[in-house]
Amino acid sequence: MTDISLNLVELGHFAAYLAFAVALVQALAPAAARFTGAPALAWLSVRAATLVFVLTSIGGLILMHAFVVGNFSVLYVAQHSNSLLPLMYKITALWGGHEGSLYLWLWILTLYTLAVVWYGRRRYAEHLPLIAAVQGWLMVGFLGLILFLSNPFERLIPAAADGNDLNPLLQDPGMAFHPPMLYLGYVGFSVPFAFAITALITKWRSELWIGLIRRWALIAWGFLTTGILLGSWWAYYELGWGGYWAWDPVENASFMPWLLGTALVHSIAVQDRRRMLHAWNIFLVISTFSLSLLGTFLVRSGVLSSVHAFAVDPGRGAYILTFMVIVLTVSFGIFMARGRYQQAEEAITSWLSRESLFVWNNVLFTVACAVVMLGTLYPLALDALTGDKITVGAPYFNTVMVPVFLIVLLLMGVGYLVPWRKANREKLGRRLLAPVVVGIAGAALLATIFGPVHWTGPVALGLVLLALTSHLTDYARAVGVRRAQHNEPVARAMVRTVTGNRRHYGGMVVHMGILVIALGLMGSGLFRLERAVTMAPGDVLEIGAEKLRFDGVRQFREANYVAIQARFTLLNSGRAVFPERRRYPRQEAPMTETGIDSTPLRDVYAVLADPAPDERWGVHVYLNPLVQFIWIGGGIVLLGLTLTLSGRRRARAPVVAAVVPEPAK
Amino acid sequence: MHRLFLLAFLLVAAPAQADVATEDPLERQTLDIAKDLRCAVCQNQPVSESNADLARDMRVIIREQLKQGKSREEIVQYFVDRYGDYVLMNPPKHGSGFLLWLLPLAVFGVLAGSGFMYLRHRRREALPSAPALSPEDHALVEKARAEDEQV
Numbered sequence: 001m002t003d004i005s006l007n008l009v010e011l012g013h014f015a016a017y018l019a020f021a022v023a024l025v026q027a028l029a030p031a032a033a034r035f036t037g038a039p040a041l042a043w044l045s046v047r048a049a050t051l052v053f054v055l056t057s058i059g060g061l062i063l064m065h066a067f068v069v070g071n072f073s074v075l076y077v078a079q080h081s082n083s084l085l086p087l088m089y090k091i092t093a094l095w096g097g098h099e100g101s102l103y104l105w106l107w108i109l110t111l112y113t114l115a116v117v118w119y120g121r122r123r124y125a126e127h128l129p130l131i132a133a134v135q136g137w138l139m140v141g142f143l144g145l146i147l148f149l150s151n152p153f154e155r156l157i158p159a160a161a162d163g164n165d166l167n168p169l170l171q172d173p174g175m176a177f178h179p180p181m182l183y184l185g186y187v188g189f190s191v192p193f194a195f196a197i198t199a200l201i202t203k204w205r206s207e208l209w210i211g212l213i214r215r216w217a218l219i220a221w222g223f224l225t226t227g228i229l230l231g232s233w234w235a236y237y238e239l240g241w242g243g244y245w246a247w248d249p250v251e252n253a254s255f256m257p258w259l260l261g262t263a264l265v266h267s268i269a270v271q272d273r274r275r276m277l278h279a280w281n282i283f284l285v286i287s288t289f290s291l292s293l294l295g296t297f298l299v300r301s302g303v304l305s306s307v308h309a310f311a312v313d314p315g316r317g318a319y320i321l322t323f324m325v326i327v328l329t330v331s332f333g334i335f336m337a338r339g340r341y342q343q344a345e346e347a348i349t350s351w352l353s354r355e356s357l358f359v360w361n362n363v364l365f366t367v368a369c370a371v372v373m374l375g376t377l378y379p380l381a382l383d384a385l386t387g388d389k390i391t392v393g394a395p396y397f398n399t400v401m402v403p404v405f406l407i408v409l410l411l412m413g414v415g416y417l418v419p420w421r422k423a424n425r426e427k428l429g430r431r432l433l434a435p436v437v438v439g440i441a442g443a444a445l446l447a448t449i450f451g452p453v454h455w456t457g458p459v460a461l462g463l464v465l466l467a468l469t470s471h472l473t474d475y476a477r478a479v480g481v482r483r484a485q486h487n488e489p490v491a492r493a494m495v496r497t498v499t500g501n502r503r504h505y506g507g508m509v510v511h512m513g514i515l516v517i518a519l520g521l522m523g524s525g526l527f528r529l530e531r532a533v534t535m536a537p538g539d540v541l542e543i544g545a546e547k548l549r550f551d552g553v554r555q556f557r558e559a560n561y562v563a564i565q566a567r568f569t570l571l572n573s574g575r576a577v578f579p580e581r582r583r584y585p586r587q588e589a590p591m592t593e594t595g596i597d598s599t600p601l602r603d604v605y606a607v608l609a610d611p612a613p614d615e616r617w618g619v620h621v622y623l624n625p626l627v628q629f630i631w632i633g634g635g636i637v638l639l640g641l642t643l644t645l646s647g648r649r650r651a652r653a654p655v656v657a658a659v660v661p662e663p664a665k
Numbered sequence: 666m667h668r669l670f671l672l673a674f675l676l677v678a679a680p681a682q683a684d685v686a687t688e689d690p691l692e693r694q695t696l697d698i699a700k701d702l703r704c705a706v707c708q709n710q711p712v713s714e715s716n717a718d719l720a721r722d723m724r725v726i727i728r729e730q731l732k733q734g735k736s737r738e739e740i741v742q743y744f745v746d747r748y749g750d751y752v753l754m755n756p757p758k759h760g761s762g763f764l765l766w767l768l769p770l771a772v773f774g775v776l777a778g779s780g781f782m783y784l785r786h787r788r789r790e791a792l793p794s795a796p797a798l799s800p801e802d803h804a805l806v807e808k809a810r811a812e813d814e815q816v
Contacts, residue, residue, distance in 0.1 A: 241714040363780040393754030
């Protein structure tokens with residue numbers, strides 16, 4: 001077994017080197033075609049894309065195999081796996097560390113490139129070589145880092161008898177799939193990026209390609225959203241502090257591209273529909289992808305744990321920084337030189353129009369992104385420049401970001417009622433009446449029932465209700481129009497309205513999901529209860545309306561850890577939760593596993609803290625209202641996204657036909 | 666196996682007197698203060714949530730000082746004197762942290778201003794030259810676009 005797998009690893013290593021060579025061909029082919037005057041040469045980069053994917057997959061699968069069979073002569077495997085690890089975590093350990101994560105990034109990049117090439121053969125064949133070449137340059141950059149400075153194929157001779165364990169925190173389904181989702185999001189933004197660079201170089205008319213990147217941007221956004229939600233879900237049930245988002249730099253690193261990506265999917269809609277914001281869209285595309293790179297590197301370079309960790313491995317740090325600088329300089333350089341060829345064709349007609357609200361949407365998301373960036377990078381810069389250390393923690397971000405998000409909610413609520421081009425003030429006022437009344441009523445209700453509450457509570461609830469009502473009235477109006485036109489029963493009209501314009505209503509469903517998430521954030525953020533107590537078996541703890549009885553603890557042993565498990569019975573429902581403390585052989589500190597009982601309206605969240613004398617235990621219990629709304633809302637968002645992606649480009653001919661009588665056939 | 670486990674629990678849970686566990690008010694006060702302090706050896710974790718030894722020690726110190734009747738401000742200042750502003754979860758509003766509170770406002774101002782200028786500028790400049798397409802033209806364009814999409 002050993003001999004074969006030893007040779008296999010070298011084969012994988014060799015495949016990665018070959019991939020590097022082929023990626024270079026892919027990157028250079030269009031330029032070569034131009035300078036040698038042999039246009040056929042350019043197509044080489046399209047062909048290379050398939051080959052690079054195959055080679056990268058060979059390397060990736062061989063690495064995976066090394067993990068599965070426990071080939072500890074591979075340094076990376078020896079560092080991040082262990083023979084006792086369950087099979088699933090042996091596989092996911094592939095991206096449990098620095099080297100493997102970068103390899104996964106690259107692998108996904110080759111996959112996207114393959115998809116772009118395959119999808120584009122008929123649709124945008126003439127631009128394909130250059131698009132593939134831009135992707136090729138990114139591959140070259142990553143492969144260089146992987147092969148020369150961060151090599152997962154590096155050998156450990158003599159081989160270790162057994163591996164170090166995978167970090168127990170990562171031995172969890174949420175964390176196993178969080179990185180691939182996140183990377184599918186990050187790397188997905190490389191596709192619009194490649195399109196934008198190609199368009200700038202070839203002066204490809206914006207109208208012809210903006211519609212093509214819409215899907216890719218939405219897909220990337222969907223994966224990024226999923227990745228972020230999976231990450232916070234994991235943090236919630238695994239880390240045991242009762243929350244799901246700590247504004248940790250690692251979280252912020254993924255949130256920045258999400259914020260700008262959100263601005264992007266909105267402004268693409270404006271350009272697609274109203275032919276404006278061309279240059280701004282290209283700026284957003286480049287910035288979003290750059291932030292994806294920044295996110296990867298912030299987390300992967302070690303710069304976050306301390307500025308000095310970055311300097312411990314100067315080669316890697318310098319490479320990463322250089323790569324970032326090159327990508328930024330080249331792409332923004334091309335943008336400056338060629339941006340003027342991507343000109344808007346139409347103008348804003350009124351302050352009070354949907355496109356103008358979209359502009360404000362973009363302003364706010366850009367502000368949000370800039371502020372997160374500021375809070376994340378400022379302490380690093382301060383430390384590097386002056387040696388002063390400060391902490392920018394959750395309270396800062398909450399203070400600064402919540403108002404921005406509240407304004408976003410307001411725009412979302414008003415946006416659906418404001419038509420494109422120019423709104424009629426009177427009509428708008430009439431349409432706004434019901435949503436505003438509902439919003440104010442909800443806010444007042446919350447303020448009176450729940451007594452003194454932070455001002456953001458009623459405001460957020462009011463805005464969520466306003467948005468919800470305005471979305472629903474917009475939908476109801478469309479259903480009404482359809483019923484009148486087609487003489488259909490209500491149910492059919494409701495379905496046909498949605499299926500007839502999936503793009504629009506998919507977006508609306510996404511908004512609904514976001515509103516549900518907003519309710520979850522508000523409920524759990526403002527109305528959380530917590531208790532830190534010491535309990536003896538039989539003791540009962542009251543928290544909110546819940547009563548928990550501590551039943552005692554037991555010990556047990558699993559393949560790769562020893563656990564102490566407690567049992568708490570929820571006296572109201574008879575159900576029980578089982579928080580644990582686990583000791584893994586290679587870890588010093590015990591790990592906590594939370595015990596959570598979920599209903600849609602609240603989570604009871606129990607954590608076993610330290611033992612106390614007389615069989616007593618320290619216990620932390622949280623009552624988190626509406627946390628489930630966050631995950632449910634995430635599901636709705638993905639549902640809406642699928643709906644929107646399943647729709648064809650909105651055909652506008654019927655709208656014209658509605659103005660001009662259709663000629664008889 | 667599972668049944669045995671339940672049985673074991675029932676046996677343990679037998680004690681007749683069910684005490685109501687109440688939170689020690691001092692503990693709550695301690696945690697409330699600990700929330701705003703950073704565990705200096707952890708990655709971005711407040712003292713209230715960390716299991717690190719240092720965080721435990723800091724919680725003990727907070728508790729002791731509360732017992733001595735010190736106020737929240739005094740206790741926080743005690744830690745700032747020893748660890749510097751770094752120990753505050755919220756950056757200070759003076760000195761090196763001041764910019765951090767000012768810049769978001771500046772960013773907002775600049776970007777909102779740009780948005781405003783864009784809307785005003787684009788509205789004025791482009792109105793006369795806005796192409797006046799007839800509905801028929803629109804239909805033609807749409808047809809071409811639809812075909813383009815289907816290819």
